[in-house]
Amino acid sequence: MATEIPHQTTSDAELVRFEQVTKRFGDTTVLDRLDFSVEQGKHVTLIGPSGSGKTTILRLLMTLLTPDEGRILVGGRPLDKEVRKGIGMVFQQFNLFPNMRVLRNVTEAPVHVLGLSKDEAVERAKGLLEMVGLGDKLDAYPTQLSGGQQQRVAIARALAMRPRVLLLDEVTSALDPELVAGVLDVLRDIARSTDITMLCVTHEMNFARDISDRVLMFDAGRVIESGPPERIFGAPEHERTREFLSAVR
Amino acid sequence: MRTWDWSYTGHVLPDLLRGLLVTLEATALGSVLAFALGLVWALAFRAPTRWVRWPVGAVVEFVRNTPLLVQLFFLFYVLPTTGLTFSPLTTGVIGLGLHYSTYTAEVYRAGIDGVPPGQWEAATALSLPRRRTWTAVILPQAIRRVVPALGNYVIAMFKDTPMLAAITVLDMLKQAEEAGAESFRYTEPITVVGLLFVLIAYPTSLLMRALERRLGN
Numbered sequence: 001m002a003t004e005i006p007h008q009t010t011s012d013a014e015l016v017r018f019e020q021v022t023k024r025f026g027d028t029t030v031l032d033r034l035d036f037s038v039e040q041g042k043h044v045t046l047i048g049p050s051g052s053g054k055t056t057i058l059r060l061l062m063t064l065l066t067p068d069e070g071r072i073l074v075g076g077r078p079l080d081k082e083v084r085k086g087i088g089m090v091f092q093q094f095n096l097f098p099n100m101r102v103l104r105n106v107t108e109a110p111v112h113v114l115g116l117s118k119d120e121a122v123e124r125a126k127g128l129l130e131m132v133g134l135g136d137k138l139d140a141y142p143t144q145l146s147g148g149q150q151q152r153v154a155i156a157r158a159l160a161m162r163p164r165v166l167l168l169d170e171v172t173s174a175l176d177p178e179l180v181a182g183v184l185d186v187l188r189d190i191a192r193s194t195d196i197t198m199l200c201v202t203h204e205m206n207f208a209r210d211i212s213d214r215v216l217m218f219d220a221g222r223v224i225e226s227g228p229p230e231r232i233f234g235a236p237e238h239e240r241t242r243e244f245l246s247a248v249r
Numbered sequence: 250m251r252t253w254d255w256s257y258t259g260h261v262l263p264d265l266l267r268g269l270l271v272t273l274e275a276t277a278l279g280s281v282l283a284f285a286l287g288l289v290w291a292l293a294f295r296a297p298t299r300w301v302r303w304p305v306g307a308v309v310e311f312v313r314n315t316p317l318l319v320q321l322f323f324l325f326y327v328l329p330t331t332g333l334t335f336s337p338l339t340t341g342v343i344g345l346g347l348h349y350s351t352y353t354a355e356v357y358r359a360g361i362d363g364v365p366p367g368q369w370e371a372a373t374a375l376s377l378p379r380r381r382t383w384t385a386v387i388l389p390q391a392i393r394r395v396v397p398a399l400g401n402y403v404i405a406m407f408k409d410t411p412m413l414a415a416i417t418v419l420d421m422l423k424q425a426e427e428a429g430a431e432s433f434r435y436t437e438p439i440t441v442v443g444l445l446f447v448l449i450a451y452p453t454s455l456l457m458r459a460l461e462r463r464l465g466n
């Protein structure tokens with residue numbers, strides 16, 4: 001795991017920090033000199049209309065994109081491939097590897113990235129798959145599972161890397177309504193029982209209210225309002241937040 | 250025209266079957282070479298530097314757009330003048346493999362492009378090394394969906410092997426020709442050669458179609 005190097009602009013509690021980050025696609029500025037930080041162990045939810053830059057933040061952290069300006073620090077270190085090993089991501093479309101059985105989906109990276117032995121990786125994977133309620137599906141292929149089951153495998157796969165930060169990108173949006181609850185229950189458990197830092201993009205306002213320590217409202221590439229979920233959902237100050245919340249409810 | 254002579258047919262059949270073995274050997278080895286080289290080209294098409302992409306692209310286009318027979322003659326008559334001498338069969342296998350690798354390269358390319366971007370993203374999210382991403386995630390999925398297309402090129406190559414007769418390989422056609430030259434009867438050997446091709450190529454193409462349906466979902 002990455003060793004922590006203290007950094008003067010980062011306080012001990014800050015795990016993720018965006019400094020004046022700008023991202024453009026062609027003429028469109030998706031993130032506009034964005035500053036924000038997430039403290040160690042906190043669960044932060046990003047809400048806002050589509051196209052407001054929420055998913056871009058996750059993709060920047062995953063190094064699937066690079067910022068045009070500004071910088072991103074994780075644990076005080078500039079984001080690079082080594083630092084990224086401490087970040088896990090769960091995708092809207094699950095993105096399990098269809099050519100591998102469930103168990104190998106979860107052991108693949110621990111073996112080939114962290115250098116775990118096969119036995120260690122299998123033991124870790126079995127524990128996690130048990131935790132997400134799929135201990136009996138180790139030998140299934142992803143296509144044999146329901147969407148909800150696939151997403152729970154994807155959560156186990158991300159956790160098998162023991163990330164310090166877990167990114168959740170609209171993880172229930174592609175699911176049939178009756179399957180959403182199972183996935184959210186698993187995430188709630190993880191949020192309660194671990195000290196993992198979570199950064200979520202979601203349209204599930206109840207879930208956001210439930211697990212978040214802080215909610216950030218995005219609009220046009222900037223954070224326009226931020227605070228504990230009770231205040232953002234109960235008494236939003238900004239006009240755009242009020243409009244957005246009444247639209248999604 | 251005389252009628253069909255069954256006893257003569259029985260007389261030439263062993264030679265034709267020996268020729269068939271050579272034909273099958275050339276097809277098998279040529280396919281292995283075409284599969285391997287084609288994958289090399291397909292990966293080179295995606296190389297990060299154009300100093301790899303451009304030369305490989307140029308060579309592949311050149312080979313694809315010249316006739317196989319010309320390439321076989323080149324390998325057979327011109328290569329020995331540079332000191333490289335191979336047996337006719339080896340020369341034929343190299344010719345077939347090289348020529349067909351330019352087609353399989355396109356097949357692989359389509360297969361690789363068909364792997365959803367989410368698979369690359371998931372591999373990145375797990376920090377899988379690039380090499381491992383290719384060998385464990387991308388290629389298994391890409392190759393699975395192009396197996397029928399590769400199989401169809403094997404059939405096409407099989408039907409192109411008679412060209413090897415032109416560079417003295419004793420394949421089925423060459424055997425038939427020699428039998429005919431000896432007895433002045435070409436009807437039986439040439440007809441049997443045609444039938445043997447159909448007998449192998451048609452069931453194989455049915456198999457590929459079935460495979461295509463099975464892998465299609």
